[in-house]
Amino acid sequence: MTDPTRTPQEVHDATAQRSHAEIDDSVTSRQEMSGWQSAFRTQPFWVFVAILAIGLVMSMVSDVFLTERNLFNITRNFAFFGIMALGMSAVICTAGIDLSVGSLMGLAGIITGLVMQAGYGIVPGFLACMATAAAVGLVNGVLVAYLRMAPFVVTLGMLAMSRSIAMVVSNNKMIYEFGPDQDLFERIGGESVFRVPNPVWVLMILTVVFWWVWRYSTWGRWVMAIGGNAHAAKLAGIPVERITVSVYVVCSLCAGLAAFLMVGWFGSVTNALGQTYELNVIAASVIGGANLMGGVVYAFGAPIGAALMELIRNSLLLAGIDALWQQFFVGLFLILAVLLEQIRNRGGR
């Protein structure tokens, strides 16, 4: 409505003043939130609610769901993805992506197998596994940070190369003998402590470590700053390139660790280990709240995202729905998660 007694300038001023007053009001009326209140606003919280809801429905639909055996399997299955998603979330937080984690699992697993098969103990095997992972992460990181290549392309190339090297060094054969420490190796990956599978312990410990890192470490703060505005981070004196390289190394180390545990659990390794896992890991990270635009990360998002995906698979199985539908539902949840994030963002502005 226009007021004929006012000049266009006055109308404009009034509108401008009002809109600024509204912005100021909305800014100042936004109360500072307690820890719980801010938790309600995060994606991992709502995914966790979804997990509880699915769990509740499943416990009514199926007698098997709440059995210790089933819960044991679910948690162990998602532990590997959760561990990798913790590292992937860091990469995604810098607005990057790492498509090579699945292939890296194959390569790191094969290297571990070869070293242990040759009669070396578990420590050299583990170190070889992690060194392989670190090397792959280093190459990814240097190409992305210093040569400013697109992460998608660099890690897609590394996906192909890692898998190929794994095939070459394994001579395309399965490895199932792991030398003198075979027993210990298989126990670490396959057994449990206090009835909780070992990989789940590793996931829990790593989640707490990452939580601390994101909340309290300079590294975590700087990674988030790089994801938010890399240029601003650079101007603030943050060594953006070095930090970016370290992020890719961390992501690869997580994949290496998952490979080490998984090979121990399987008791054998082929160069096909981890094929297409990168997609599940990225999906778990995004469902857990990582934003592909960068700058957002939740330590608890990674295990929660991975848990939801495994839960869907398990529930479909128990509900007698054809397993072929599994990927459909994973994809559906992935899209819903991103949609939800966008809706909440619009509401929050």
Added chain:
Amino acid sequence: MSLVELNAITKSFGAIHALQGVDLVIEEGDAVGLMGDNGAGKSTLMKIIAGNFPPTKGVIRIEGREVEFHKPIDARNAGIEIVYQDLALCDNLTAAANVFLGREPKKRFGPIRWLDHDAMIRRAGELFSELKSETRPRDLVRQMSGGQRQAVAIARTRLSDPKLVLMDEPTAAISVRQVAEVLALIKRLKDTGHAVVLVSHRMPDVFEVCDRVAVLRRGTKVAEKRIGETSPEEITGLITGAIESA
């Protein structure tokens, strides 16, 4: 001895001469307006003083001592802070996190060091109230108004108690009401003894807060005047070239 002395600063980008033999002296507590048309070399000069890139030729002296800046951090260590035109803030972090970005205070216990959130929030809060801004340390920058964002960028420059604060178009992207807020922030910087160089397109801003104004045209300094001895008309003439030099 002057605080900052620029001597015959020249900067070429390939065949383009962005700056040619620019001299500028900034005294302690001085507020200098730097004006000129688009492409006159204002931002280039600011970026040289702030250490984004070195000059092709020429000398920078700080308190009489010749310096060479290779990175922004070098200039910062020499007591020069800059507020960039785009503010260079991380939208996804809080106001306090942005203020302390790159120089976070830490607590330590043995070898373990962790971010001192309490200290950051407290100090950022103090800085905002010194600037008489209602910005709250815990708020995300994404949720802030233009004036509040400007306050965060300015508060950041006060962490190290710099000698000189450079401001590149601080009022270009904000509303009329917030311009007054930002000009008040600049005056407060001046009142607390900081030298300020203000790059602006807006004549009224320069005349309100600056003591002197230097005009660049096509990479050369064509005039430097005390505010009391010139007029917006003369400065406009100098910027456009209607007045050759003064």
